[in-house]
Every structure is written in C-alpha cells, then in structure tokens.
Amino acid sequence: MLVAGAGMAGLCAAARARELGAEPVVLEKGSRPGGSMLLSSCVVWRYRTFEDFRAECPGGDEELQRAVFDGFDEALDWLVSLGPEIVWEDTPNPRTTGKRFEPRSLTETLVRAAGDVHLEEGLPAEPELPLLFATGGFAVRYAREHGLLVRCNPWSEGDGLDFARERGATLAGDLDEFYGRAMPAPPARIREEDYVRLSQLWDGEARVVNENGDEFFPGPPGWHESDLAQAIARQPGGTAWFIIPSELRDDQRVVGLREAGGTVVEQDGELRLHVAAAVTHTQGGIEVGPDGRVAGVEGLFAAGADVGGISTGGYSSGLAAALVLGRIAAESAVR
C-alpha cells in the first residue's frame, strides 16, 4: 500500500495500516515529515454534540461528518496510546472536546509508527494500488492563484486532487472555500514557525475596513474567524485594516505584527493594523465515502484535507478529520 503525504492523515493512515499487518510505504514530497500538522496549534478536537457540528458546518456532507464525529473518541485514545507529548488534556472551549499535542513530538511519534517514510519523493507516474492520498488539499495553489498569503506547509499544491480527477473522481464541497486567518500584510515577513503566534485574531474587537475605507464585514466574526479571513480575501488586494484603540499598542498581537515588519499606523487615538488573508487549507476536494474510498475509482483512497465537503460553510478540526479518516481509509485499503 502506498500513502502520498506524511502529514497528519498520511502518517495516521500508515501507522494504522502497519498495526493491521500491512507494510505501507509513505512518500512525502517535502523535505520533512509533518505537513501542516507540524506548524499547527495541534489541538485535535470535535464539537461536544453532533448537532453543534451540523449547525457550525451546515453545508458539509452529513455522512462524512458522522464518521468523523463517531470515530473521534476511539481514534484520539489510539493516538494517545502511541505516546506523544500532551499539552492540554482538554480544550478550553466549552463547546469542544479534545487534546492539544506538542506538534514535533506528535510528528516524531507518528513517523515511528508509520515505519517506512521517504522524504522528497513524489509519486511514480503509474503508482501501484491501493493508493491513499493525504497530500493536504491545494492551499498553496489556491493562494497563488488568488494573490493570497500561504499559512500552511509549502507543498500542498493539489497533487492528490489532480491525480484523482484525471482518473474520473468527482469533487465535493466548495472549491472556493478555505480555512484561513488574517495575518500581517506585506512587507511583513512571516516565518512558518510564527503562523500561530502572528495570527490576527481580535474576537470582534477590531473595526474592519478595506483599502477604500469601506466596512465590508457585517457583524462579529465566527469564533474561528475564518469567515472574516475569507471576506478579506475577496477585497481589493486581499487585504484590510483592523482598527483598534491606541491603548492596545503593547498588545502582543500588535507587537508581533510590528516586529515582523508589518504596517501599524497610529492616528486620532486609533491604531490601524494592515492585514492580509492567508490560506491554511482548502475545504473542497475529492469526493470520498465515509469508508475513505474515492467515489468511483477502484483502489484509490483519500483522507485529511484532500477530502472535500467535511466542514463546508464553517469550521471543524482539520486534524481530527485527518486522524479519523486516515485510520478509516487505511482499514478499508488493507482489507
């Protein structure tokens, strides 16, 4: 069995397949394992109730959401049993439950469990089957095509999506929807280890205007603020200004933005922070059944951000989807 991608989904899939007696080979295009998982806050979580999940992500495929929700607790126990370092025993958000892991420790643990991981190695032209795609969606391509910032691993270009599509796979979810954040706008330079720290999350405290000074975002953002990032992406230049009181000049979000070389303008008792929309992962992708099989293509499986239509219309844990669907896809593939 071949697995493309050594991020959360691919490593979980390979680790599970090995546990079931298979000898999976993981091919990773990048120069390191861990994908976006390694750069993440590494909170693996679910909504406390399925109704809340549906309410937050109303456009998502209900069967897939069910699979992720129902499989989560057992999958999380399994992940813990592998021995990665745990940072939080539960989430601080009363609507969610899960654990926060130390990302480097989680990556190293999963690489060990996956066994045979080859770096800087893409797929051969005619790969053997079964083949499991876990290439992390197409955030990098999407950001480039739309003039947005990248806030994820630099290798998720949509290779799994293209491969599956060429072989007749159908797509699911909205290919124009992404999960993202407002980040310091250029000329700020953001190192990938600062993706979490420099996120401009203001929880509705900032007034938001575009480059023309127009307010374009109605009401406070959702708790994940990905809706605001997507609205900024649709503004001229994919940028906006967050306007906050000057007293907040020593707030760590402002300090971080300044230190990264971003633009802060102080005028009339207010601070204006220049921000840009950044893409963390795409939400649309390959149509996959709740058993991890790519619809209509024999021998092909997919998991993680390659799968379309899990969180359409909102946000749920990408790491949880990668964990649960990675395990399920591996179980289907080795049977």
Ligand SMILES: Cc1cc2nc3c(=O)[nH]c(=O)nc-3n(C[C@H](O)[C@H](O)[C@H](O)COP(=O)(O)OP(=O)(O)OC[C@H]3O[C@@H](n4cnc5c(N)ncnc54)[C@H](O)[C@@H]3O)c2cc1C
């Ligand atoms: C800053 C940040 C914070 C985040 N915080 C959280 C959080 O707290 N909780 C949460 O649930 N989610 C979070 N996420 C999202 C989460 O990291 C992703 O949803 C998750 O990593 C998706 O898993 P994946 O395996 O699909 O993709 P990834 O983990 O990105 O792995 C994809 C892998 O595929 C590789 N690849 C690409 N193309 C090929 C190819 N052709 N052949 C072989 N390999 C290929 C890539 O190099 C990469 O290693 C965060 C992400 C970021 C960037």
